[in-house]
Amino acid sequence: MSKAANTRLTILHKAFELIYSKGYQTTSIDDIIATTQVTKGAFYYHFKTKDEMGIAIIEEILKPTMLESFIQPIENSQNPIDDLYNMISYLLLEDPFLEVKYGCPVGNLTQEMTPWNTQFSKALLELVNQWMHTIQKIILEAQNSGLVRKEINGEQVAFFIMSGYWGIRNFGKLQNNNSCYIVYLKEFRDYLNGLK
Amino acid sequence: MSKAANTRLTILHKAFELIYSKGYQTTSIDDIIATTQVTKGAFYYHFKTKDEMGIAIIEEILKPTMLESFIQPIENSQNPIDDLYNMISYLLLEDPFLEVKYGCPVGNLTQEMTPWNTQFSKALLELVNQWMHTIQKIILEAQNSGLVRKEINGEQVAFFIMSGYWGIRNFGKLQNNNSCYIVYLKEFRDYLNGLK
DNA sequence: GTTGTTTCATACCAATTAGTATTTTTTATG
DNA sequence: CATAAAAAATACTAATTGGTATGAAACAAC
Numbered sequence: 233m234s235k236a237a238n239t240r241l242t243i244l245h246k247a248f249e250l251i252y253s254k255g256y257q258t259t260s261i262d263d264i265i266a267t268t269q270v271t272k273g274a275f276y277y278h279f280k281t282k283d284e285m286g287i288a289i290i291e292e293i294l295k296p297t298m299l300e301s302f303i304q305p306i307e308n309s310q311n312p313i314d315d316l317y318n319m320i321s322y323l324l325l326e327d328p329f330l331e332v333k334y335g336c337p338v339g340n341l342t343q344e345m346t347p348w349n350t351q352f353s354k355a356l357l358e359l360v361n362q363w364m365h366t367i368q369k370i371i372l373e374a375q376n377s378g379l380v381r382k383e384i385n386g387e388q389v390a391f392f393i394m395s396g397y398w399g400i401r402n403f404g405k406l407q408n409n410n411s412c413y414i415v416y417l418k419e420f421r422d423y424l425n426g427l428k
Numbered sequence: 429m430s431k432a433a434n435t436r437l438t439i440l441h442k443a444f445e446l447i448y449s450k451g452y453q454t455t456s457i458d459d460i461i462a463t464t465q466v467t468k469g470a471f472y473y474h475f476k477t478k479d480e481m482g483i484a485i486i487e488e489i490l491k492p493t494m495l496e497s498f499i500q501p502i503e504n505s506q507n508p509i510d511d512l513y514n515m516i517s518y519l520l521l522e523d524p525f526l527e528v529k530y531g532c533p534v535g536n537l538t539q540e541m542t543p544w545n546t547q548f549s550k551a552l553l554e555l556v557n558q559w560m561h562t563i564q565k566i567i568l569e570a571q572n573s574g575l576v577r578k579e580i581n582g583e584q585v586a587f588f589i590m591s592g593y594w595g596i597r598n599f600g601k602l603q604n605n606n607s608c609y610i611v612y613l614k615e616f617r618d619y620l621n622g623l624k
Numbered sequence: 625g626t627t628g629t630t631t632c633a634t635a636c637c638a639a640t641t642a643g644t645a646t647t648t649t650t651t652a653t654g
Numbered sequence: 655c656a657t658a659a660a661a662a663a664t665a666c667t668a669a670t671t672g673g674t675a676t677g678a679a680a681c682a683a684c
Contacts, residue, residue: 235651236661255540257453261642272643274662282642333543339598343539344451346601347529357602388615391608395595400587402535402594405542406553412587419584426622431680432631457672468673470632478672 240278242268248289252337256286256344283351286341290355294338297329298359303366312374313424316367320397320420324404324413333408336401364390371427380427389427396420436474438464444485448533452482452540479547482537486551490534493525494555499562508570509620512563516593516616520600520609528609531601535594560586567623576623585623592616 233241246268250259261282265275279285302319309315323330330336338359345352371386400416429437442464446455457478461471475481498515505511519526526532534555541548567582596612 239661253543255453257451260640262640271663273647273664276643277661335539335543339595340539342598342602343531343536346604347449347531353602353604360599360602385614388611388618391596391599391612392592392615392619395593395599395612396588396591397595398598399535399591399593399595402538403556403587403591406538406549406556408542408549415584416587416591418581419588422584423588423619423622426619435631456670458670467633469634469676472673473631 236278239268239270239274243270243275243278243285244289244293247285248293248337251286251289252340253331253334256341283349286345287351287355290341290352290359295359295362298338298363301327301329303363306370307366309370309373312370312379313428315370316393317417317421317424320393321417323397324400324417325410332404332410332413335405336398339398339401360394364394367393384427392423432474435464435466435470439466439471439474439481440485440489443481444489444533447482447485448536449527449530452537479545482541483547483551486537486548486555491555491558494534494559497523497525499559502566503562505566505569508566508575509624511566512589513613513617513620516589517613519593520596520613521606528600528606529604532594532597535597556590560590563589580623588619589616 243264247259247264250263250267254263261272261275264270265272275285279288302323306312306315306319323336334340338356341352342356342360346356367390368386371380371384371389374380375382375384375386396416400413403412403416404410439460443455443460446459446463450459457468457471460466461468471481475484498519502508502511502515519532530536534552537548538552538556542552563586564582567576567580567585570576571578571580571582592612596609599608599612600606
């Protein structure tokens with residue numbers, strides 16, 4: 233990787249960390265260049281505006297991460313119910329990328345940016361739809377192989393699962409404690425079993 | 429109401445509107461005094477700091493609203509399953525206080541403030557716990573009167589319901605469209621019926 | 625109507641914000 | 655090594671931020 237490409241990536245990664253923990257608005261360019269040890273000239277050579285960098289974080293960090301670490305693992309699921317549970321359980325309790333008190337990066341950005349920044353909305357919606365379609369797909373496959381009841385509606389289930397995930401992450405933030413995740417997961421397991 | 433108490437309330441209400449639609453950080457004191465037509469002197473006479481005002485919004489606007497408009501209505505429920513459904517349905521589709529594209533005020537503040545402002549965390553946690561305990565209580569009562577299965581865990585259900593609500597509101601924000609609420613509510617109905 | 629307190633108005637401030645203009649260094653290519 | 659382009663460093667700006675200092679109305683009690 234060229235040195236320039238490297239500083240660009242450094243900016244994206246460190247900026248992501250800051251934004252994930254502090255929020256987008258409250259993370260200033262000065263914050264970013266201070267923690268990255270990159271000068272303002274370098275920053276604005278790589279990104280025309282702060283928002284351009286924000287979109288780049290979604291496209292170049294969040295999207296690939298989501299794809300690799302929790303879409304691909306369930307994509308060819310033989311055991312959808314278990315795999316859906318494991319996906320959420322992994323995200324809540326194990327993913328090293330995520331921290332209880334900072335919630336879900338995608339959820340955070342959605343909450344913060346969505347009502348007034350259409351660029352962010354578009355990028356985030358793409359990302360979320362990708363996840364949702366994957367869930368819908370494996371539900372459908374599970375129905376075809378008889379593992380999930382035929383009368384279940386995949387779209388409904390996908391919305392329900394993702395909503396629950398986003399919501400409980402907000403709870404985790406509020407309580408700054410993952411014990412609510414344990415409780416949530418128990419009910420989630422029961423809910424999933426109800427789809428059989 | 430005295431004139432002074434009136435300006436104080438005006439500030440709180442208008443500030444709430446701004447914060448609900450734009451976020452806390454991005455709502456400046458200048459924004460608030462511009463839309464309220466109240467001078468900075470008046471503002472800082474009533475509130476020592478911006479954060480003091482923020483807490484006052486939670487205590488004096490959000491808390492009473494929540495109590496009156498969606499805790500009391502279900503508190504003495506004879507039909508918990510239906511009433512829980514109606515509560516969420518009302519919040520998503522009818523409550524004039526709320527708008528699709530701005531999400532849930534409590535959820536928004538939690539997302540934005542919680543990782544770094546303990547005062548806000550505390551006030552929001554109290555508020556949320558109050559809602560949760562109400563849900564737990566009516567589940568328990570429903571179990572006692574045989575309307576909900578005995579093996580159901582009320583705490584789990586309460587977490588599950590509230591998480592789903594917070595999550596789907598974030599979806600509504602993202603899509604700026606309440607059609608996802610309709611889909612969500614269908615699955616929510618099925619989930620609730622599974623508790624019987 | 626004088627006096628004291630509550631309430632509000634005005635003018636300011638230092639710090640921070642995103643972004644720019646300009647120059648310097650680094651790097652690749654002949 | 656020379657040169658041009660890419661990459662980065664430095665110094666700045668205008669606007670906005672939360673908050674303050676100080677004084678002026680409004681209002682109550684006597």
